[in-house]
Amino acid sequence: MAPTTTATTAHPPRTIVLVGHGMVGQRFLEALAEHRVTDSARVVVFCEEPRPAYDRMHLTSYFSGTTPDGLSVTPAGFMAEHGIELHVGDPAAAVDRAARTVTSAAGRTVAYDVLVLATGSYPFVPPVPGKDARGCFVYRTIEDVLAIEAYAQGATAGVVVGGGLLGLEAAGALKGLGLRTHIVEFAPRLMPVQVDEGGGAALRRTIGDLGLDVHTGVAGKEIRTDAAGAVAGMELSDGSAVAADLVVFSAGVRPRDGLAREAGLDVGERGGIAVDERCRTSDPAVYAIGECAQAADGRVYGLVAPGYEMAETAAAAIAAGPAPAPPAAPAAVAKTFTGADTSTKLKLLGVGVASFGDALGAADGCLDVVYSDSRAGLYKKLVVDRDGTLLGGVLVGDTDAYGVLRPLTGSVPPVPPEQLVLPPGAGAPAALGPAALPDDAVVCNCHNVTKAAVRGAVADHDCTTVREVEKCTRAGSGCGSCEKVLTALVNDELAARGVAVDTGLCRCFAHTRTELYEIVRVKRISSYVRLLDEHGREEARSGDGCEVCKPAVASILASLAPVIGADGYVLDGEQGALQDTNDHFLANLQRNGSYSVVPRVPGGEITPEKLIVLGEVARDFGLYTKITGGQRVDLFGARVDQLPAIWARLVDAGFESGHAYGKALRTVKSCVGSTWCRYGVQDSVRMAIDLELRYRGLRSPHKLKAAVSGCSRECAEAQSKDFGIIATAAGWNLYVCGNGGATPRHADLLAQDLADDELIRLVDRFLMFYIRTADRLERTSVWLERLEGGLGHLRDVVVGDSLGIAAELEEQMAAHVAHYRDEWAATLADPERLARFVSFVNAPGVPDPSVRFVPERDQVKPDLTLLSGPAIPVRGTLEGAPA
Amino acid sequence: MTTTAYAPARTVLRVEIRTAAGWHPVCDLGVLTPGRGVAALLPDGTQAAVFLGRTGDAYAIGNRDPFTGAYVLSRGLVGSAPSPQGSRPFVASPLLKQRFDLATGRCLDDDEVAVPAYQVRIAEVAA
Numbered sequence A: 001m002a003p004t005t006t007a008t009t010a011h012p013p014r015t016i017v018l019v020g021h022g023m024v025g026q027r028f029l030e031a032l033a034e035h036r037v038t039d040s041a042r043v044v045v046f047c048e049e050p051r052p053a054y055d056r057m058h059l060t061s062y063f064s065g066t067t068p069d070g071l072s073v074t075p076a077g078f079m080a081e082h083g084i085e086l087h088v089g090d091p092a093a094a095v096d097r098a099a100r101t102v103t104s105a106a107g108r109t110v111a112y113d114v115l116v117l118a119t120g121s122y123p124f125v126p127p128v129p130g131k132d133a134r135g136c137f138v139y140r141t142i143e144d145v146l147a148i149e150a151y152a153q154g155a156t157a158g159v160v161v162g163g164g165l166l167g168l169e170a171a172g173a174l175k176g177l178g179l180r181t182h183i184v185e186f187a188p189r190l191m192p193v194q195v196d197e198g199g200g201a202a203l204r205r206t207i208g209d210l211g212l213d214v215h216t217g218v219a220g221k222e223i224r225t226d227a228a229g230a231v232a233g234m235e236l237s238d239g240s241a242v243a244a245d246l247v248v249f250s251a252g253v254r255p256r257d258g259l260a261r262e263a264g265l266d267v268g269e270r271g272g273i274a275v276d277e278r279c280r281t282s283d284p285a286v287y288a289i290g291e292c293a294q295a296a297d298g299r300v301y302g303l304v305a306p307g308y309e310m311a312e313t314a315a316a317a318i319a320a321g322p323a324p325a326p327p328a329a330p331a332a333v334a335k336t337f338t339g340a341d342t343s344t345k346l347k348l349l350g351v352g353v354a355s356f357g358d359a360l361g362a363a364d365g366c367l368d369v370v371y372s373d374s375r376a377g378l379y380k381k382l383v384v385d386r387d388g389t390l391l392g393g394v395l396v397g398d399t400d401a402y403g404v405l406r407p408l409t410g411s412v413p414p415v416p417p418e419q420l421v422l423p424p425g426a427g428a429p430a431a432l433g434p435a436a437l438p439d440d441a442v443v444c445n446c447h448n449v450t451k452a453a454v455r456g457a458v459a460d461h462d463c464t465t466v467r468e469v470e471k472c473t474r475a476g477s478g479c480g481s482c483e484k485v486l487t488a489l490v491n492d493e494l495a496a497r498g499v500a501v502d503t504g505l506c507r508c509f510a511h512t513r514t515e516l517y518e519i520v521r522v523k524r525i526s527s528y529v530r531l532l533d534e535h536g537r538e539e540a541r542s543g544d545g546c547e548v549c550k551p552a553v554a555s556i557l558a559s560l561a562p563v564i565g566a567d568g569y570v571l572d573g574e575q576g577a578l579q580d581t582n583d584h585f586l587a588n589l590q591r592n593g594s595y596s597v598v599p600r601v602p603g604g605e606i607t608p609e610k611l612i613v614l615g616e617v618a619r620d621f622g623l624y625t626k627i628t629g630g631q632r633v634d635l636f637g638a639r640v641d642q643l644p645a646i647w648a649r650l651v652d653a654g655f656e657s658g659h660a661y662g663k664a665l666r667t668v669k670s671c672v673g674s675t676w677c678r679y680g681v682q683d684s685v686r687m688a689i690d691l692e693l694r695y696r697g698l699r700s701p702h703k704l705k706a707a708v709s710g711c712s713r714e715c716a717e718a719q720s721k722d723f724g725i726i727a728t729a730a731g732w733n734l735y736v737c738g739n740g741g742a743t744p745r746h747a748d749l750l751a752q753d754l755a756d757d758e759l760i761r762l763v764d765r766f767l768m769f770y771i772r773t774a775d776r777l778e779r780t781s782v783w784l785e786r787l788e789g790g791l792g793h794l795r796d797v798v799v800g801d802s803l804g805i806a807a808e809l810e811e812q813m814a815a816h817v818a819h820y821r822d823e824w825a826a827t828l829a830d831p832e833r834l835a836r837f838v839s840f841v842n843a844p845g846v847p848d849p850s851v852r853f854v855p856e857r858d859q860v861k862p863d864l865t866l867l868s869g870p871a872i873p874v875r876g877t878l879e880g881a882p883a
Numbered sequence B: 001m002t003t004t005a006y007a008p009a010r011t012v013l014r015v016e017i018r019t020a021a022g023w024h025p026v027c028d029l030g031v032l033t034p035g036r037g038v039a040a041l042l043p044d045g046t047q048a049a050v051f052l053g054r055t056g057d058a059y060a061i062g063n064r065d066p067f068t069g070a071y072v073l074s075r076g077l078v079g080s081a082p083s084p085q086g087s088r089p090f091v092a093s094p095l096l097k098q099r100f101d102l103a104t105g106r107c108l109d110d111d112e113v114a115v116p117a118y119q120v121r122i123a124e125v126a127a
């Protein structure tokens, strides 16, 4: 096939047609705009999907609340600004290369000078009988995800065919939809392309522990259907079968090269439009980029970073005009694409998995360094050369080191490889920081940004935050996996340049929270406005403050209220305007704008009568109920206007606010202790109730959690709490600064064998010292790590009274205890305070129409479809409004 | 707001929002707390979030948080950002904390995003 000869002018083409508006297509358009090609050329885009380009990589985040709009990667106004004609929902149907025209499904015919194909891939569906039954899906587009979500409403189990990266994401989504989820993978391990056998085993164990059923080394043989032709289950190649109502195929993708084939362009043996290093196809007027293209190295890349690079390559080539005779290519055009790194890091079902470089150890004579701890679900392998050059690796369970290790690939790391895989505390030195990276190391793979470029953004472009660096260099705006290393790098660079890192609380205050606490205490300032006008930054005085300092100051004022003589009720006067919405409505805001309600259940002890009341209230108001980890009951789905009626019933039955909405004491969890348990040595329930009643309502820099166990078997998990107490034969052991959650920390033993009153005195001092000195939103675990002198210093202050402030701290706590009032009882008693609990100020009786629910497992869940439209019309509901 | 010589004996200050159909009364000024918002239902069924700044000026923007789809902007915290043109009031969404300029509806944390902004006036009317 003879390629048509190129045009003779060296000017940019007049009409460019892009087929496919996916992630790569959009990046291509942006690159055209950057090269200012859009200023003179007409650009026409055919987009098959019903919406402009969106972030396919984060498709799964739809299930955690990102709306289709939120996924968009097409800046609003972009097309208009650059005069690009975008035909949404109109795919290109044929290309006539001789006439140089593209004709769309809707019948539009556009003549082009340059055609760019960015048609992406389609999911491969293996030819199993029944694959077209109702209930079979693929996982690639927003439409797929919407269809799966809708179909899963009535379903109980699902099968994902394919245990690769996407398969695991899809499985996570099904699991999140409440389905029993099976993963069927033909290879002997999960993620066979990215991880080796050991990593696969660690992954399988962890994913199995999460409650998913993993079937490896088997293939789907046939899909069973019911009488109505819908999916009922799947038979597997080993003779077994699983019951399922839906099947998601995620068995790889194939390049969409059909249009190119029909137009007679060269395609690779295994598919993919063949392109050269400038992304030109066998017809020099036609380019192909992204997943539909087979790159010059003969590979088809299924990742976004290589696609972006191809987009930039093609745009640069087009901007430079038709290539003159080969050797004279100007430097600006010399951008070429010859192959890419396929490193990946992601969180699958909450399990970190990363692989980079030669992860499977394919190179000749390479060696492995492996650390594996199946108990903790950790597996780390580095592949090195004989001379110590890092070739690649696999990390499962803990991927923190990825950001530094990947850029080090191809060089000899500054510390021996075994130290790089050992967990901290196991004799390993401090983790490698970004300082170890050479300047030309690529720290952000998605956008190909080097360490030098990040440093340059700080040094030459005066960026002072990661966000600014992201805006300046694009680093971090792709998959986000480089965030950690980027932050460290930016901070290092700022420190190195002697930029005083501003430690102020926010744009309004140059003081830290601790300093503000002292100012409020010493000067007895009881008003936010006064604090702002007298102690705020010059430019912020007499302003409105901000969302950071308002709740922080509100918390300080509440903590110090008894001492400075302020009113502790958090909703009155100016105080009301400072509170986060949760504190403002004394309930927890949920994703659809409804609130959840958590009454206090001290120590987790509750009478049957009270339990019945909780059930009745939930039933009567249609609330979703769930038992919390803190031994209480969370009632979800209350509209703001229902809160007073709900609480009237609860207060009537003797319940108080549980402060689940506040940065305050949450719960003191307990085991049954010596009263019932044959091992118990103290009455842990009694102690838990005493502590919870003592500290209820205490406002603090962050939430506080506590627990009491009746013996060293530790059934209440006290060592994962901000303060935890474990009974001993002689009294109580006090542990402090533990944490569960995302960054678990074992609590440290502060004092041993304490009598009841000694214990309470130490906890009083500990909590007040924390409230006085911690930063905003700093949990006790982080605070202790930061505290100069660490645990030793803390013990000196709290137990040894080395600062001579113990009596004062105790007094403050005594004042708190004396002034405690139940916030909900106080609210209900005051019509003025109740007035705010309406959905609409101008229609007090009208419920918010966007807060609706649909059934799920015999309860309700938010109807999120109501939130995706631009507006929800309400009819005939304005009667109650004031004229 | 001006007081005319012939003002009725008893008047109240009322907050009104400009919609396509004209000025629409929302509530008495006294109902608003400086630094906080309320939600209001407009005749066409859309929702507006109405705020009062520290110095007593009222603002209204769409109540829907474009990042989550939830109708909650009225429940965010009001703040102000110092800028060359003086300090500009904003509200921070209570869900994911993105900030929106109260006068223009523009998102301060994402150039591409904006919510509708409404004209607001405080009218003196007979009680």
Ligand SMILES: Cc1cc2nc3c(=O)[nH]c(=O)nc-3n(C[C@H](O)[C@H](O)[C@H](O)COP(=O)(O)OP(=O)(O)OC[C@H]3O[C@@H](n4cnc5c(N)ncnc54)[C@H](O)[C@@H]3O)c2cc1C
Pocket (backbone or CB within 6 Å): A019, A020, A021, A022, A023, A024, A025, A046, A047, A048, A049, A056, A057, A058, A059, A060, A090, A091, A092, A093, A118, A119, A120, A121, A139, A140, A141, A166, A169, A256, A259, A289, A290, A291, A292, A301, A302, A303, A304, A305, A307, A346, A479
């Ligand atoms: C769930 C999921 C998770 C992923 N996670 C990652 C990740 O973590 N990291 C990573 O690097 N990659 C990831 N990927 C892959 C990444 O999304 C793709 O590499 C990227 O989207 C490729 O971009 P593209 O523009 O080439 O193709 P696409 O984004 O598929 O866009 C092609 C577009 O062209 C349209 N089209 C096709 N034919 C025509 C026609 N004839 N006329 C008009 N339009 C047409 C298609 O409808 C489509 O909208 C993931 C993919 C999925 C599905």
Ligand code: SF4
Pocket (backbone or CB within 6 Å): A671, A672, A673, A674, A677, A678, A679, A680, A681, A684, A709, A710, A711, A712, A713, A714, A715, A716
């Ligand atoms: S911690 Fe000890 S006392 Fe409490 S339940 Fe467990 S075994 Fe029993």
Ligand code: FES
Pocket (backbone or CB within 6 Å): A443, A444, A445, A446, A447, A475, A476, A477, A478, A479, A480, A481, A482, A483
């Ligand atoms: S590596 Fe993906 S955003 Fe930086």
